[in-house]
Amino acid sequence: MYILEFCWGVIENEDGEILLQKRGDKKAWGFPGGALELGESTEEAMIREIKEETGLSVKADRLIGVYTKYFDEYPNGDIAQCIVSVFNAR
Secondary structure, three states: EEEEEEEEEEEEOOOOOOOOOOOOOOOEOOEEEEEEOOOOOOOHHHHHHHHHHHHHOOOOEEEEEEEEEEEOOOOOOEEEEEEEEEEEEO
8 A cells, every 4th residue: 555645726717617637547537636746845746737737827826625534546456545635726
């Protein structure tokens, strides 16, 4: 089992719609974001990951929450406990 840290951004447009992306590995919908790289803050990782995945340049508006009791199983069978920081991004 692994412990992984991720950051997601909740991006809402002027109509109140929230941007989701479809994951390639599981074909599931989720918030754009991804894993931290060594030396990054959670905010820096969220900004970088959203730029990589969507092409959007965002800023963190506020931290929505940190979620720690979340487990994920990957297609190769690996299981990880995920620590997820979720930001409101604009």
